[in-house]
Amino acid sequence: MGSRRDCTWILGLPGFRVQMIEGEEGRSDGRVRVRVERQGRRYPCSGCGQRTSRVRSAKERTWDDLPWAAHPVTLVYRQRRVVCRRCGVRTERIEFADAKARVTRRLRQQIGVDCQSMPTSHAAVRHGVSWGKARRAEKAVLAEWDRTRPKRQPRHIGLDEIQRGKGQRFWTVLSDVVHGEVMGLRQDRTEAAAAALLTEELTGRQRAAITAVCTDMHRPYLNAVGAVLRHAEVVFDKFHVLQHASAALDDVRRQEFFRAGAVMREHGRGKRWLLLRRWKTVRGSKRVELQTLFAANRRLFKAYVLREQLDRLWTYKTRPGVLNFVLGWIRALRWQRLPEMERLGDFLFRHIEGIAAYCDHPVRFGVVESINTTIKAVLRRARGMRDEQMLLLKLKWVTAHPIRSARDLARFLSPQGLYSNR
Ligand SMILES: [Zn+2]
Numbered sequence: 001m002g003s004r005r006d007c008t009w010i011l012g013l014p015g016f017r018v019q020m021i022e023g024e025e026g027r028s029d030g031r032v033r034v035r036v037e038r039q040g041r042r043y044p045c046s047g048c049g050q051r052t053s054r055v056r057s058a059k060e061r062t063w064d065d066l067p068w069a070a071h072p073v074t075l076v077y078r079q080r081r082v083v084c085r086r087c088g089v090r091t092e093r094i095e096f097a098d099a100k101a102r103v104t105r106r107l108r109q110q111i112g113v114d115c116q117s118m119p120t121s122h123a124a125v126r127h128g129v130s131w132g133k134a135r136r137a138e139k140a141v142l143a144e145w146d147r148t149r150p151k152r153q154p155r156h157i158g159l160d161e162i163q164r165g166k167g168q169r170f171w172t173v174l175s176d177v178v179h180g181e182v183m184g185l186r187q188d189r190t191e192a193a194a195a196a197l198l199t200e201e202l203t204g205r206q207r208a209a210i211t212a213v214c215t216d217m218h219r220p221y222l223n224a225v226g227a228v229l230r231h232a233e234v235v236f237d238k239f240h241v242l243q244h245a246s247a248a249l250d251d252v253r254r255q256e257f258f259r260a261g262a263v264m265r266e267h268g269r270g271k272r273w274l275l276l277r278r279w280k281t282v283r284g285s286k287r288v289e290l291q292t293l294f295a296a297n298r299r300l301f302k303a304y305v306l307r308e309q310l311d312r313l314w315t316y317k318t319r320p321g322v323l324n325f326v327l328g329w330i331r332a333l334r335w336q337r338l339p340e341m342e343r344l345g346d347f348l349f350r351h352i353e354g355i356a357a358y359c360d361h362p363v364r365f366g367v368v369e370s371i372n373t374t375i376k377a378v379l380r381r382a383r384g385m386r387d388e389q390m391l392l393l394k395l396k397w398v399t400a401h402p403i404r405s406a407r408d409l410a411r412f413l414s415p416q417g418l419y420s421n422r
Contacts, residue, residue, distance in 0.1 A: 007034070010068070013096050015039055016077075029070040033062075036077050043080045046099060047087035054083040063096070064103045064129065066110065072128050075104065103129065103137060109413050112141025116397055142393035145402065145412075153209035154178040156363045159197070159221050160237070161189040162375055172221075173375060174201055175399070177214055180367040182375065182395040185388065194224035212361035214368055216240040217351060236354040238314055238365045245307045246276050248344040252303040255340065275300075279308055303341055306332070313348075314358055314365075322356040374399055 007018040016036045024030035042051040058078040065073040080092040097104045103111070107127065114123040115138040124134035154176040161170050174184035174197040184201030186193040198207070210232045215221045217236060225234055253275055257265060271293055274286060282290060294301035309329060316322045330345040348355065378398055382391060403409050 011036070015095060023071065029072075031074060032068055032071040033074045033076055034065070036075055038077075043082050044093040044095075045082055045084035045087055045090045046093040047084060047090050049093060050084060050086065052082050052084055056081040056083055056089055063101070064107055064127075066104070066107050067128075098140070101140075103133065106413055108137040109141055111137040112139075113403070113409070113412055115141075116394075139390055139393070141412075142390075142397055146393060146396055149400075149402075151203065151206065152176055152179060152181070153206050155209060156212045156214060156235075156361060157183070157210055158237075158363075158368050158371065159194060159213055159215040159225065160368070160372065161216075161218065162372070162379070164379060172197060173371075173395075174198070175368070175371050177364055177367050177371070179400075180364075180371055181399045182371065182392070185392045185395065187388075189218065189220065191220035191223045194221050195228055198224060198228040212357065212363060214363040214365075217354070233357045233361060234354045235357045235361050235363045236351060237368055238358075239369060241313070241348075241351075241355060242310065244347060245310050245344060248340045249303050249307045250276060251340040252300060252338060256297055256300050275304065279304075299336070299338060302336055303338055306338075306341055310348075313355055316356075317359055319356040319359050322359065323352060326352055326355075371399055 004018050004020075007021060008016075011018055011034065013036065015038060017039055018034055019037045020035040021032060022035070023032040042053050043055065044051050058080045061077060061079045063075045063077075065075045067073055075096075077094070079094065082090055082092055084090050091099075093099075096106070098108070101108065111123055111127050111129065111134050114126065115134065118126075120134050120138060121131055123138075124131045127134065129137075156177045158173075158175040158177040160173050160175070162173055163169065164171050169187075170189040172186045172189050172193045173182060174186075175182050184197045186197050202210075207229060210229055212233050212235050213225050213229060214235045214237050215225070217240065222234060225232065250272070253272065271289070274282070274290060275293070279290075290304075294304065306329065312325060313322060316325065326345075326348050330342075330349065333342055333345055375395060378391075378395055382394065403412060
């Protein structure tokens with residue numbers, strides 16, 4: 001075995017030196033006990049951090065640490081009880097581990113970071129700890145990261161509902177749609193849930209910085225925004241508006257299918273998904289199929305074109321421009337006998353303010369979409385997750401994506417616990 005000095009260098013815990021190393025001879029993967037001692041004779045108090053040399057007693061403690069090659073490592077240290085001038089009798093502060101933790105901080109970080117890309121059970125086996133230990137480590141890592149990272153002040157936020165599990169279990173998600181991060185989560189989609197999110201998850205400064213809220217036309221959300229964020233404007237999510245348009249187109253299809261008789265039925269069977277797709281995403285032979293369908297039914301064609309035109313709602317720079325477009329769109333419906341599209345026209349007209357608000361607040365709809373996709377992926381993976389706080393932390397981590405370089409990773413795994421700013 002190398003000198004104790006070499007071992008201290010390899011162990012790499014600032015302020016501590018290796019005293020002795022014990023391990024089973026001959027086994028290539030036996031556990032190694034590394035006995036460490038503090039450099040110097042002054043011990044920090046766990047209350048105030050002040051160092052003192054007045055020691056009351058000492059007790060041997062152990063921590064699991066990162067392995068040395070194939071050898072799992074146990075650190076052994078005699079933790080003192082010190083007499084602090086300010087705090088009285090206290091245990092000594094251990095820099096490499098949290099109070100009462102059974103693993104060192106750097107092992108905890110390693111487990112926690114691993115848990116973000118593999119199941120907890122897998123990470124537990126990999127690091128030779130129990131499932132519960134791994135889960136606690138993960139939660140501690142995520143909670144500390146969330147607590148210590150700088151708070152962002154996004155101009156635009158999103159308020160959206162997600163469905164969780166079967167039946168009518170809904171959750172409300174608050175997100176930062178500028179940076180694409182989840183900020184908060186509440187059960188239900190009521191006005192109270194939305195208002196609680198806006199008041200409890202955001203600081204006063206954060207609320208003051210918000211200029212626009214991207215949401216759907218769900219009335220309770222609009223009420224909550226109106227009550228809590230008086231100076232912010234509501235921008236309706238493009239995706240939701242177009243969903244209404246697709247629903248109207250689908251109604252036209254259904255009507256036509258039953259009305260138009262044999263010819264239409266022959267062309268129209270099994271075309272629902274094709275018809276609801278956007279023209280720009282339809283290719284080759286599928287385009288021909290659609291064209292044949294449209295040749296057989298002009299009303300369906302008209303409705304399809306009207307739906308496609310709605311994309312232009314988000315290309316105008318001024319609110320009067322949007323209004324003119326909607327009025328023109330409604331005018332084009334005259335004599336077409338498409339009641340479903342007329343209803344859609346009414347709907348657009350009634351919600352014109354929230355649609356036109358996009359001119360002044362160009363919310364990144366793509367980011368809203370990608371947050372929703374990410375949330376669904378996490379929920380699918382976390383089928384059995386009952387811990388709401390843990391779920392929120394996981395969502396924050398996945399959407400904030402804090403490890404992007406080797407440097408970020410090194411910061412997360414450093415024994416002192418320096419945190420990434422991302
Ligand atoms: Zn003290």
